[in-house]
Every structure is written in C-alpha cells, then in structure tokens.
Amino acid sequence: MQANDIISSGLLELYATGLTSSEETVQIQQWAKLHPEVAAELAAIEKGLESYAQAHAILPAPSVKTKILAHVSADKKVKVIPLHTRVNSVAPFWKYAAAASIILFISSAIINVSLYNKVDETAKNLDQTQQTLASLQQSNDEMKGSNESMKEDMHVIQSKYSEPVVLNGMGVAPTAAAKIFWMKNTGEVYIDASNLPDVPTDKQLQLWAIVDGKPVDAGMIITSSSGAKLKIQKMKTFSSAVQAFAITIEKKGGSPAPTMDQMVVMGKPPTL
C-alpha cells in the first residue's frame, strides 16, 4: 500500500481512536515505521485528538494524585537519575507566547495592508460613484427641463382654445411647413417651427401677421444651432382678426417690413 493510500484510507484515524482490530493495529504500526509520511500524519491525528481530550478534561480530586504519588515513592526498585537536558531550556509557554506574538504581528501587518488597499479602493469607488451621480443629476435636470417644456407644448396643442393654423411652403422653400396655435381666448400665438428650413447664421426667420391687409411683425423665430427651433415658441399676441400668417427670411434681429420674395411659408386661419 502506498503512503498516500494509507493516509486517505481513514485507518489511521480509527487507530488513533482505538477502533482498529489487533491485526490492523500491528499493520498500522508497521506502516508508520516504514513510511515517515504515515508516521507524521498519525502524529498529527493523535495531536488533534489529544487536544480534543484536553478540551474536555475534568479535574480529578486532589486525593487521587496523593495516592498515586504514594505508590510511586514506595517504588524502591529504581533510583532517580537526574537529567542534564532540562537546564537552560526556554519554558514552552514562552516559546509559544513568542511564536504567537510573531504570528499575531505578521497577521496584523497583513490585515493592515489589505485594509489599507481596501480603503483606497473604496475611496476610488466613492469618487466614481459621486461623479456618476453628478452626471446623472445633470441629465436628470436636463430631462426635467425638456419635460417641462414638452408639457408646455402639450398644453398649447391640447388647449380647447387653441386654433391651429397651417402654414404651407412657398416659392423659396416649397417643402417647408409650420403650424401656428392661436389661442382664441388670450390671443397668444405659438408656433411649431420644427419643419422650417435652416437659415444662414446672419439671417433669421420672422413671423408676420396680416392685419387689415398690412403685415405686422409677430416676432422672431429662434433657430439656434442648439435645436431650439424644434420647440414650440411663443410669439406676439394678436387678439384682433388676423387674415394670414407668413414667415420670411430676414436679416438677424428682424426687419420692420417683410422681404416678400423671401417668404418661406404662409397660411390663413380658418374663416370664422
């Protein structure tokens, strides 16, 4: 039998707990002499059981020791030969204490290093989390803003007073379109500028209301590169009758009178 097979067989454990038969016992003692590994394993098992027994020890009455020592000192067959091996040996307790304190010191150092690393890592994680949180907060704010304006837009469209006026593309921009929401109760004019063409940066779209046959400035449409054009914009208020709305391309900031050949869209409110 190989040493490893002996060790893993479980026989050594049975031997140490006094469970082997006399044949097995002889066999195991032979193995232990033959294989140092088996002897070492057996010693470790026995040490374990010894500690187990020590943990379950019960102090006997002092009289037991007295009786035993009486027997021993009555033993006259042999005389005591003093030993020299005892001197100068460090007491086992101090050996253990020293070993234990070294082990403690080393483990504490290891723990410190690992804790330090952990703290460092945790701080980094916290930093990252805070950054993520901040950026989330920001996009949340942005969402809130766009949500608010969307709500506003919806209000303009859904209001029972809002009267839609469709503006259709003209010669300069035949595919252009715009929609006006004219609030009949307040006269407020809103425009959905999403389908209006982009204009050069030095130009701007200007809304006109035709009142009594004359064009009246109704406000500038913001078409910044940031996409504000998409938003429904509030224009000037007209409570009197408006025959038509039109949008022309004008110089930045607007013109007092429309440039007629630069008309982009035009549309009439439904006749009352």
Added chain:
Amino acid sequence: MELVKKYTEEELILSLRQRDQQAFSYLYDNYAPALNGVIFRMVEEKELAEDILQEAFIKIWDNFHQYDITKGRLFTWMINLARNLTIDTLRSKNYKKQQKISADENSVSNLSNNYSGAERFDTIGLRKNLENLKPEQRIIINLAYFSGYTQDEIAKEIGIPLGTVKTRMRTAIIELRKML
C-alpha cells in the same frame, strides 16, 4: 507561585524512562484531567472514574518501559491504556454501557464546564473552536473516544453502514485538526 518545570514530550519520556518522580508528577498534572474526562464519560460516576484513573496512572508508572515511541504519541498510549482499563472494569463489574452519554453530546459539553486545569493547553479557546464542529462529527469522535464504542456499535448507533465509519471518522478528525 511555585516554580514548575516544563517538559517537551521528548524530555518527559526520557525522564520517565529514568524513573524521574518529578517528571511523573508533571505528567499527572498535565494529563490526568484529560484522562479523567475520558474515563468519567465512560463510567458516568465521579468516584469510580477517579479509582480507574488512579489505577491507570499506577500502570503507566509501572509499565512505562512498554511504551514504544514509534507506535504513537505518549498521550495515545496513555488514553488507550486508560480506556482498556475502563472497559475491563465495566465488564467485570457488570456495568452496562449507558448510551445516553455517548449519544447526548450536550452532556459532554456541560461536563467540560466544570473543568479548570491543564495549564499547558489553551482549553477555553480550543473549546470555543470546537463548537464549530458539526454535531455528527462531534458524536462520532465522542462515541469512539469517550464511550469506547467499537466500529460496529458506532455504525449501529449513528445508523450508517460499517464501511462508512472509517471515512466519517477521517472527515471528523480532519475538521477537528483545522480548529487547533
């Protein structure tokens, strides 16, 4: 405080072979409580246990030349001697093994609370660690070690096949060794 010499196991064995009574006194102080614990759990009677303990130590002294260091540790030899002596005593006195002790591991741990000796071992810390042993692991060790059960009896007591006792015991002792 009385100055007590400490021995390594080798020193102790060497001294006992030289019939050193001081060494024997040391041996008693360090191992008698553990042996007494084992014997007591087998007989369940304080006075009887102490009688057997006394007899065991006298045998240890008288027959120390029989101890063969190549066959195992000193404590193993002593505990086997004590256990065999206990079994013989129980048989001769027509005692019946009380299954209660072995199966009920609580009685074992309760008893251990009475103990206050063996300064060589950190018994308090060890006992705390041993609480981590699974009950089935504690029971199989107790049955063999504290009750002197045979493999057959252990198999019947726990309700496992005879062949399993070996592997169970090995697992239990491996776990025990981890706790030291």
